[in-house]
Amino acid sequence: MKSKASLLEKPQLLIFDVNETLLDLSPVKSRVNELRGDAHAFKEWFSLLLHYSCVESLTGNYREFGSIGKATLKMVFQEYQKDIQEKEIEEVLGLMGTLPAHKEVPEALELFRHAGYTLVALSNGSLDLVQKQLDHAGLSPFFERIFSVDVTGKYKPDPATYKHVLDQMQIQANKGMLLAAHAWDILGAQRVGMQTAFVSRPGKVLYPEAPLPEYSGNSLVQIAVQME
Template identity: 30%
Template sequence: MTLAFDIYGTLINTSGVFDSIKKLIGEKVEGFNQLWRTKQLEYSFRRAAMNDYVDFSVCTKQALEYACLFYKVDLEEHQKASLMEEYKVLPAFDDVKKNLERLRSEGHQLYAFSNGSKEAIKGLLINAGLVDHFDGMISVEEQQVFKPSPIVYQHVLDVTSSIKETTYLISSNPFDVLGAKAFGLQSIWVQRSKESILDPWEYQPNRIISTLSGLTFTK
């Protein structure tokens, strides 16, 4: 099987900046952190609809600015810069490394597939000690459009020389899972939080798992 893993929120924990934000703004941290991530994705959707691609880090920075405005938090520029730098070295979830090792040993092809730039993907994977577990890295920057555009899922097939029937998109992001499924790929939703809800669309993933330990394939 060819397995394309989303990075942000699936392998890498985007809440890794939680403690740093809490030190800066205190009790507003939970809502602030959630809004930052929500707006980051919303801005990528808007950019895709507008055909106005920018590096994903621009969406991240502008989303941070929005969260500051919404919560009336007056962070200094060096504090914002520090949070942005920390976003480059977010930690992996605890279940990731051992299961990537297992899947590689089972003979699957593993690819990192992200809205982030190749430079950002590589930095995150190196920091988390995961880079050697992948056969390659695929960034949407190569097509200049964000997920869930069908263009980027076709790009996965082109890069990996694989076919839809044996190519799986593994992601914790419902829009990504459903986008891949609508395109014709196989998809698996990693429900990282019990509170997460999968959109009730006509497209549904092949499977739902709570951790990567549930990512198994029959031979």
């Protein structure tokens, strides 16, 4: 679906979220659900992980994403009086570094690059992890730069993190676009004046109280075709 994009200047810089937007979290989802014996365990954990990353930022603190992931994974099991072993936690976190790309992603990134856009990646994960993830998935060559919240110590959707990327790339906010599968990430980028594109992966929906993104589609290829 295309909304108001035709009224705006074509963006120059495309900023891609990583987990779920580019990379498929299914291997992690399956393992967490298996370990707790509950089809909803992964969703609860990932929501809690995002929740406490925001808590850390709001209270002026910073802990590495993997550390918060470990702590919140324990919480999700403790809530149901279930045990999770340290080696199982390390297994789950290790899977984060070996995620596959969603099938259409390489084609989409090539379309974006061919259309003349500058591509960068931005993740709440540590820079080492994000680099490992994109290398493993074969996506690193598509990106001019890879960014992490490590530098700002502020997790998305904190404005400081988006602004840092824009400043580093020397791009005005309205000429930058965030592409993400998370409504909270889309809203964060909108609040600093960026354009946005929403990838409606299965189970992902927009926040009704936020403005519509400039573009949306069921896959990155759909969005790339609209933006050619």
